[in-house]
Amino acid sequence: MGQYNALNIAWNALRGHKHWQRAWRDPEPKSNYDVIIIGGGGHGLATAYYLAKNHGITNVAILEKGWIGGGNVGRNTTIVRSNYLLDGNAPFYEHGMNLWRDMAQDLNYNVMFSPRGVMNIAHSKSQYDTFARRANTMRLNGIQSELLSREEVLEREPIIDGSADTRFPVWGGILQPDAGNARHDAVAWGYARAADQLGVDIIQNCEVIDFIKQGERIIGVKTNRGDIHAEKVGMAVAGSSSRLAEKLGMRLPIESHVLQAFVTEPYKPLINGVVTFGAGHFYVSQSDKGGVVFGGDIDGYNTYAQRGNLPVFEDVIAGGLTMMPCLSRLKLLRNWGGVMDMSMDGSPIIDVGPIDGLYLNTGWCYGGFKATPASGYCFAHTIANDEAHELNKAYTLDRFAKGYTIDEKGMGPYPKAH
Amino acid sequence: MIRINCPYCGEREHSEFTYGEDATRTTPDNDAPMEEWNKFVYERANPAGEHIEYWHHAFGCRAWLKVQRNTLTHDISWVGLPHENPEAAS
Numbered sequence: 449m450g451q452y453n454a455l456n457i458a459w460n461a462l463r464g465h466k467h468w469q470r471a472w473r474d475p476e477p478k479s480n481y482d483v484i485i486i487g488g489g490g491h492g493l494a495t496a497y498y499l500a501k502n503h504g505i506t507n508v509a510i511l512e513k514g515w516i517g518g519g520n521v522g523r524n525t526t527i528v529r530s531n532y533l534l535d536g537n538a539p540f541y542e543h544g545m546n547l548w549r550d551m552a553q554d555l556n557y558n559v560m561f562s563p564r565g566v567m568n569i570a571h572s573k574s575q576y577d578t579f580a581r582r583a584n585t586m587r588l589n590g591i592q593s594e595l596l597s598r599e600e601v602l603e604r605e606p607i608i609d610g611s612a613d614t615r616f617p618v619w620g621g622i623l624q625p626d627a628g629n630a631r632h633d634a635v636a637w638g639y640a641r642a643a644d645q646l647g648v649d650i651i652q653n654c655e656v657i658d659f660i661k662q663g664e665r666i667i668g669v670k671t672n673r674g675d676i677h678a679e680k681v682g683m684a685v686a687g688s689s690s691r692l693a694e695k696l697g698m699r700l701p702i703e704s705h706v707l708q709a710f711v712t713e714p715y716k717p718l719i720n721g722v723v724t725f726g727a728g729h730f731y732v733s734q735s736d737k738g739g740v741v742f743g744g745d746i747d748g749y750n751t752y753a754q755r756g757n758l759p760v761f762e763d764v765i766a767g768g769l770t771m772m773p774c775l776s777r778l779k780l781l782r783n784w785g786g787v788m789d790m791s792m793d794g795s796p797i798i799d800v801g802p803i804d805g806l807y808l809n810t811g812w813c814y815g816g817f818k819a820t821p822a823s824g825y826c827f828a829h830t831i832a833n834d835e836a837h838e839l840n841k842a843y844t845l846d847r848f849a850k851g852y853t854i855d856e857k858g859m860g861p862y863p864k865a866h
Numbered sequence: 867m868i869r870i871n872c873p874y875c876g877e878r879e880h881s882e883f884t885y886g887e888d889a890t891r892t893t894p895d896n897d898a899p900m901e902e903w904n905k906f907v908y909e910r911a912n913p914a915g916e917h918i919e920y921w922h923h924a925f926g927c928r929a930w931l932k933v934q935r936n937t938l939t940h941d942i943s944w945v946g947l948p949h950e951n952p953e954a955a956s
């Protein structure tokens with residue numbers, strides 16, 4: 449299939465771009481694999497890649513009911529950061545940052561990782577104090593952070609309303625300078641192509657309908673393309689986790705919620721980094737194509753409808769216009785929704801079991817894009833070794849029963865609040 | 867667009883209501899085993915399809931209502947008071 453490089457591009461250009469080969473194969477499913485990964489989102493694809501690359505397990509199939517990248521990995525607002533507080537989370541996400549930095553080289557695919565900085569705005573002294581605590585905690589965990597004065601905030605993003613009579617005047621901010629954005633589709637395609645090159649079968653239009661059990665052990669799955677057996681079955685289906693768990697008679701500490709996102713027509717450079725409003729829920733960045741991409745809260749009721757409703761739409765826009773009034777002049781191009789696997793403490797689950805032969809990857813809430821590399825890395829380790837990696841050992845399923853929840857926001861078991 | 871036909875106020879739009887939770891969960895006895903409490907606090911049915919749930923008419927009459935909603939389509943097929951149940955469920 450060949451490497452992507454400048455020479456290759458020039459050579460293909462000379463031949464009229466008529467001889468590029470497909471980026472990954474389209475194999476028929478075999479009847480037997482060492483490992484099956486259900487779900488061809490970012491997490492499933494990354495898991496398969498690291499299984500092959502780090503653990504030498506290449507007899508792997510990814511089963512995707514639609515097309516790869518058609519789920520949340522292709523629907524998110526692409527913010528990549530690691531500004532977490534709690535011990536269970538911080539090292540995991542920071543390891544992810546390290547993987548993001550080298551991802552394009554590692555996968556030989558331009559994922560357009562752009563560490564343009566993630567800046568959160570504070571609107572009061574007390575909010576600024578909590579940001580100072582966060583900044584200090586991040587530094588103790590070896591994560592870059594800076595506190596910004598009001599002037600520094602406005603200098604970084606001149607279109608923020610800096611007037612004194614705005615409803616929520618800017619007090620200051622916190623910056624993670626090495627955080628930013630990546631191109632979401634490219635992440636899916638890059639992992640897919642790299643995994644395929646190592647021998648992984650990517651099987652699209654293949655929906656897992658049920659599990660095949662032998663005694664108490666899972667030994668394969670039933671799909672619309674026939675039965676497929678495997679020694680180990682990993683589940684990475686994000687918002688569909690409860691629906692698959694139901695086939696096993698299991699209930700998960702998960703609720704599915706819809707999150708909406710928005711993009712405007714392309715404009716000249718307007719917003720330099722990622723910015724979040726501190727007096728409501730609004731986050732925004734500008735894509736390399738010029739579209740202003742933004743989002744806010746989840747809709748707040750459990751749903752599988754991949755589209756949201758207007759109250760949240762209005763709320764998001766209101767937050768955005770308060771912070772950056774000039775956005776009112778932009779034309780919205782699209783609005784869409786994705787179904788999120790909201791967990792009961794806002795943190796994910798990467799674990800062995802709870803049934804023999806099954807491995808669980810779920811609970812990413814609406815921050816799972818940034819976790820893609822670390823999640824794949826840790827889930828592959830967990831599947832290969834039948835035990836958690838140091839980085840995901842806190843992400844167990846039984847932490848709820850045991851009282852070891854990882855609740856960054858201190859919200860309790862209310863998924864709509866995380 | 868979700869609209870809820872409040873038994874007291876009539877049909878009102880989504881933004882007047884806040885979502886509560888699954889209305890079919892029942893609190894275990896105080897001395898029930900921990901496992902049951904764990905299930906109650908942390909596990910959710912999270913069905914794809916009909917769901918019976920509470921909504922609060924927060925910006926209206928402030929009553930709690932029971933609502934049957936389809937989680938795949940946003941369709942609301944029944945609204946009642948908290949002690950009532952749709953026919954299929956009762």
Ligand SMILES: Cc1cc2nc3c(=O)[nH]c(=O)nc-3n(C[C@H](O)[C@H](O)[C@H](O)COP(=O)(O)OP(=O)(O)OC[C@H]3O[C@@H](n4cnc5c(N)ncnc54)[C@H](O)[C@@H]3O)c2cc1C
Pocket residue numbers: 486487488489490491492511512513514515516517518519520521522523524525526527528654655656657684685686687688692707708709743784785786787788812813814815816817818819
């Ligand atoms: C609007 C929006 C904005 C977001 N913004 C951000 C952000 O800025 N930063 C961030 O970090 N995160 C963000 N997220 C969250 C992030 O996108 C998700 O947490 C993450 O993509 C989930 O993991 P995934 O990529 O594996 O999921 P998905 O891409 O959803 O993959 C799951 C796959 O499983 C497949 N599947 C489901 N059931 C079956 C079955 N039975 N058989 C076979 N296949 C099946 C689905 O078709 C799907 O392709 C956002 C999400 C949304 C929707």
Ligand SMILES: [Zn+2]
Pocket residue numbers: 872873874875876923926927928929
């Ligand atoms: Zn009412």
